[in-house]
Amino acid sequence: MTKQLPDLFKTKMMDLLGAEEFEQFLASYDQARLFGLRVNTAKISKEEFAARSPFTLSKVPWAADGFYYQEGERPGKHPYYHAGLYYIQEPSAMAPVELLQVEPGERVLDLCAAPGGKSTQIAAKMQGEGVLVVNDIHSDRVKALVKNLELLGVRNAVVLNEKPERMLTVFNGYFDKILIDAPCSGEGMFRKEEEMMQQWERHSVQEFAVMQRELLGQAAQMLAPGGRIVYSTCTFSPEENEAQIAEFLDKHLDFNVVPVDQFSAGQPDWLRAPWCEEGAYSSRSMEAVAGTARLWPHRLKGEGHYVAVLQRGLGRGDVGGGGDVGSGGRDADFVSASSGRKRSGREALRGKSRADATPRPAVSLEPLQAFVGELLRSEPFAAGRLVCYGEHAYSSPEGLPELHGLKVVRPGWYIGALHRGRFEPSHALAMGLRLREAKRALSLASSDERALRYLKGETLEVAESELIRDPEVTQAAKGYCLVCIDDHPVGWGKWHDGMLKNEYPPGWRWT
Numbered sequence: 001m002t003k004q005l006p007d008l009f010k011t012k013m014m015d016l017l018g019a020e021e022f023e024q025f026l027a028s029y030d031q032a033r034l035f036g037l038r039v040n041t042a043k044i045s046k047e048e049f050a051a052r053s054p055f056t057l058s059k060v061p062w063a064a065d066g067f068y069y070q071e072g073e074r075p076g077k078h079p080y081y082h083a084g085l086y087y088i089q090e091p092s093a094m095a096p097v098e099l100l101q102v103e104p105g106e107r108v109l110d111l112c113a114a115p116g117g118k119s120t121q122i123a124a125k126m127q128g129e130g131v132l133v134v135n136d137i138h139s140d141r142v143k144a145l146v147k148n149l150e151l152l153g154v155r156n157a158v159v160l161n162e163k164p165e166r167m168l169t170v171f172n173g174y175f176d177k178i179l180i181d182a183p184c185s186g187e188g189m190f191r192k193e194e195e196m197m198q199q200w201e202r203h204s205v206q207e208f209a210v211m212q213r214e215l216l217g218q219a220a221q222m223l224a225p226g227g228r229i230v231y232s233t234c235t236f237s238p239e240e241n242e243a244q245i246a247e248f249l250d251k252h253l254d255f256n257v258v259p260v261d262q263f264s265a266g267q268p269d270w271l272r273a274p275w276c277e278e279g280a281y282s283s284r285s286m287e288a289v290a291g292t293a294r295l296w297p298h299r300l301k302g303e304g305h306y307v308a309v310l311q312r313g314l315g316r317g318d319v320g321g322g323g324d325v326g327s328g329g330r331d332a333d334f335v336s337a338s339s340g341r342k343r344s345g346r347e348a349l350r351g352k353s354r355a356d357a358t359p360r361p362a363v364s365l366e367p368l369q370a371f372v373g374e375l376l377r378s379e380p381f382a383a384g385r386l387v388c389y390g391e392h393a394y395s396s397p398e399g400l401p402e403l404h405g406l407k408v409v410r411p412g413w414y415i416g417a418l419h420r421g422r423f424e425p426s427h428a429l430a431m432g433l434r435l436r437e438a439k440r441a442l443s444l445a446s447s448d449e450r451a452l453r454y455l456k457g458e459t460l461e462v463a464e465s466e467l468i469r470d471p472e473v474t475q476a477a478k479g480y481c482l483v484c485i486d487d488h489p490v491g492w493g494k495w496h497d498g499m500l501k502n503e504y505p506p507g508w509r510w511t
Ligand SMILES: C[S@@+](CC[C@H](N)C(=O)[O-])C[C@H]1O[C@@H](n2cnc3c(N)ncnc32)[C@H](O)[C@@H]1O
Pocket: 093, 111, 112, 113, 114, 115, 116, 117, 118, 119, 135, 136, 137, 138, 141, 162, 163, 164, 181, 182, 183, 184, 211, 215
């Protein structure tokens, strides 16, 4: 593979690394590829997963829930993948979110989020508490982002498809943590994805450097005092890494680098011609970038990455706090109560105080209330507020400012559609539920041949005695039923008279 590397890339890396280290670096391209998965601790503990796992796992040293698996094991072809128990993720790509140090209850932004590897990692750390805003500028990539959030059962995410500059007013000084997993020239991915080499030859490093500079400045405006930004790339070029951070620090004196010591150090000595403008940076910034981190494929078991942790001071900077701007969700017909205290799902659905001041929903919420009463033991929407966009109902995280004028793809967890007096629960609702939250469910063993047949979209024969039912429920077993595999939800079915009609969405089916 070393032969296929672009000559220009090889010459530059030789200049940066020096002859001896360059040889080791080059040798890494002929080593076997590494494979990683991250356990989705929003759904299962890593101990439980390790006990059930059909894969040969070994720990990724820098990621709490990350594991290497063996080539040929194909975790994407296992029912547990369809249950959202893990995300297949390159091991080095797990590092930035670990360094973001997200806590449940925080307000977190993933600015360049698609297809969602790091968003789902952040979500697992938030455990459904707090506000997670995920954004990507490319609408086609946002589709994959939404699907991954739904697959992994994320309940507290809002998905935007925006230019970051349009987010500034709404989110000025709002977030506690921001991840910028920046678009970059992708030099660190040449071993994993060979087509990255052709893309590298088409786009210049300078082109990406311009975008990265803008993204860093925009993120700084959306960060609260005392907040943290993690900036990451999967490339080696100092123009996209140390130079971005040094320039940012010179423009933002209220930010410091939090040194990362578990990886190789950033390279202040590369901030010079011909790659960067000689003498352009202050000595404070030059010193600080030594505390940023480089993940080298010849020094650890992962692909090439760069990560910088930027901490904003608590003092008054040039951005304001709070985020409660604008009024009235853009297309929301109805916004339920948002009292701040925990409400029951019934209360959330009834939507008291704010609902009185806002227009009634265009559709009646009664079918949704009936569904909740019949099917759900606990009230999963109580942590959010129910919003309706046309026929579609979402649970939006508490504390979110009005998203006035923004292109909102998902204003929260998609609950389902209210259509012609009926409620159709969404697939996202099933994936975000727990077995214990359902009053009527079916749990198939992963070894049961019906598990795979369900994932293929087939109708199943299911005896009434196999249904798990709330002992207090006296109604007939007929109707919606949460289908699980080894106790983890994978979708809906409709049970009637010994048959389970399959509600697994066509686009998700096992092929
Ligand atoms: C490295 S990828 C992100 C990978 C993602 N964080 C993950 O872990 O799955 C960079 C993303 O940035 C998006 N992007 C490019 N320019 C952007 C911009 N100005 N604002 C927001 N997103 C942008 C791209 O569409 C791409 O999906």
